[in-house]
Amino acid sequence: MTKKIKQQPGIQSVEVAAKILRALIDAGRPAPLKDVARLARMHPGKAHRYLVSLTRTELVTQDDISGHYGIGPMAIALGLSGLRNVDVVRASTALLPALRDEINETVLLAIWSPQGPVVFALEESSRPVSMNIRVGSILPMLNTASGRVFAAFMPHDAVSALIDAELKRSRRHADTKILDETRLRGLAAVEGTLVPGVNAVSVPVFDHKNRIAGVIGALGPTEDLDVSYDGIVARALLRTAAEVSRRMGREPGQL
Numbered sequence: 001m002t003k004k005i006k007q008q009p010g011i012q013s014v015e016v017a018a019k020i021l022r023a024l025i026d027a028g029r030p031a032p033l034k035d036v037a038r039l040a041r042m043h044p045g046k047a048h049r050y051l052v053s054l055t056r057t058e059l060v061t062q063d064d065i066s067g068h069y070g071i072g073p074m075a076i077a078l079g080l081s082g083l084r085n086v087d088v089v090r091a092s093t094a095l096l097p098a099l100r101d102e103i104n105e106t107v108l109l110a111i112w113s114p115q116g117p118v119v120f121a122l123e124e125s126s127r128p129v130s131m132n133i134r135v136g137s138i139l140p141m142l143n144t145a146s147g148r149v150f151a152a153f154m155p156h157d158a159v160s161a162l163i164d165a166e167l168k169r170s171r172r173h174a175d176t177k178i179l180d181e182t183r184l185r186g187l188a189a190v191e192g193t194l195v196p197g198v199n200a201v202s203v204p205v206f207d208h209k210n211r212i213a214g215v216i217g218a219l220g221p222t223e224d225l226d227v228s229y230d231g232i233v234a235r236a237l238l239r240t241a242a243e244v245s246r247r248m249g250r251e252p253g254q255l
Helices: 012-027 033-040 044-056 073-082 087-093 096-103 145-153 156-169 177-185 232-247
Strands: 060-062 069-071 106-113 116-123 188-191 198-206 212-221
Touching: 012 033, 012 044, 012 060, 012 069, 033 044, 044 060, 087 106, 087 116, 087 198, 087 212, 087 232, 096 106, 096 116, 096 212, 096 232, 106 145, 116 145, 145 156, 145 177, 145 188, 145 198, 145 212, 177 188, 198 232, 212 232
Parallel strands: none
Antiparallel strands: 060 069, 106 116, 106 212, 188 198, 198 212
8 A cells, every 4th residue: 555645834825826927837928817817727816916926026027018917037037047057058158158259249048948039148249239138038939040040940839839929910020931941051140130230140059869959149230240151150150059069969960
């Protein structure tokens, strides 16, 4: 006869708050109160009281215009902290400063989250770039270089909902040939599509099972950052990504 494991006493309110945070994760995007309550399986009035406190502690954020709730900066910071020992983070962040110095451009590491690509690390160049991207920023899938790399190399079922949501808001980047070209070239480049005056190039990093583990990118002024597929920036990014992939156990030339 198997013994039942006695559960230790805890704090119920913390567990309820965790259900709401899980509901926001499951929603995949900022959601109205009724949807959060439904996903958390609780009365909207009760969910609202918890959301007020979670917003005060920055675990949740509320949009001033729509009133929708989403994952807050404190929750993102907690998640990023837990990822510091992930292989792709260790291997990439060790090489980002040298990459920045080589091309003299701001470079970043983006990793996957339920909300989409999130900037985990950012190494700024000596030349300031006016942009609204920072550590913890969630990147769009179709109008950023890093987002396109994830969209091209992640399993379709992992990215389809986020892509569909973006296309409902705007059909500007609906051409699927963009993702086909990203797969063919092994990189993505954009010219001022997210931040006017800022170009970006991004490349994938793969693990030992040939799955995309992260994205390394470079950002710079449109007049300075070369976005050509065989340019200095692209070659440096591809070389760095290949080294990170090698450190993660991917064999050279592995398909």
